[in-house]
Amino acid sequence: MSGEAVSGSEPRAVSWSPGAVWPGLQMAAGLVLVVLGLQRQEPLALLLTGLAALFLIPSGVSQLLRRPRIEVVDGQLAIKKLGRVLFVPRSEVVEVRALGSARWGVRQHMMRLEYTDERGREQLDVFTRLDLGTDPRDVVETLTRLGFGDRRGDT
Template sequence: MSDGVEEQRWSPPAALVALAWLGAAGAAVWLVLLILAHADATGRLVAGVAALGLLVAALFGTVARPRLAADPGGVTVRGLFGPRRYPWSRVEGIRVLRTRRLGRDTSLVELDVLDEGGAERLLLFGRLDLGEDPEDVAGQLDSRRMR
């Protein structure tokens, strides 16, 4: 039973990544203005940390696209240092972790995988990683794995 889709991909929303780049640029400008105005060290530190944090988030959102991909052979997870491939035979489990944070229910997709050396790894993906509801993604992964 085929759905006609060879590979499914999930990525952070492009608008969110663009917003992170804009935020990083804004924080960098803020930092430069504080330095030129000889502002206090605390303000410069806050601006610098904000600029660096937003830069890392934007870079990760750009480089790690697609964050997760699934095809008939397995899953591919992309991070800052490139993709990692896990055939379905090394995917031990797919679960949805539901938690309550700040009065809100949140979900994560958990993938239990074995790396090349046989060591167990737990991979977690949230809505920001996937751009979709993690519960829907887990269902799609599970059905693809069963084929």
Template structure:
């Protein structure tokens, strides 16, 4: 990869909100645990774990996707993969979910990585356009 790759990652503000909500849910669970509402405390505990896991993922995988003239670098919780342009296929896939169109960027090599708006921090169509231009140029 060269010294100036284009990068995409979950929005920092969104990750920060996830951490704040996890702390708030955890504090509420601890506060409620002392009362008679045990099911509510358990539900808040589960919400705390889910929010913390999502925020941790958003923190650890920054940047989620980086691209340069030599190829792509995809970051996951399991590690970082560097892929040359010749071993990568890029596709935009649009499907209807819950009454609205959702577009994702598929990066296929030996395995398939599906990146949506949350993972990229921007519209996958814009990322695809930038990647195609970088690959061609």
């Protein structure tokens, strides 16, 4: 998380984004697989390594392009989607909540973000540690402290 302090006590900009190391490793692994597939000169090896690279490289590029993933700027929540940045005013954030799920004996924490978009439709986004670069519970705590998601009683 990063923040810039302004003359007041509330930060003007706070952002969360995944690190650049993991997407970089994904892209490098994809390139290594392509080189290995080309060196083997077997159609099956080329097909399998090419399919793996076809998943790894675009995934890494996508993660790098969507940085920062979530940002609070001047009282609005900026959510970076693949093709655009969606700005959500504080009053349109319905709920920010931490979720937890257990799979194979490992507990994973996520952040649930429910908001109303510019067309008036309710949206639900779920972010993991890989999306935010930090524990989602800390992000929920910070967003709640900044006044996002206080509309639970409003209907």
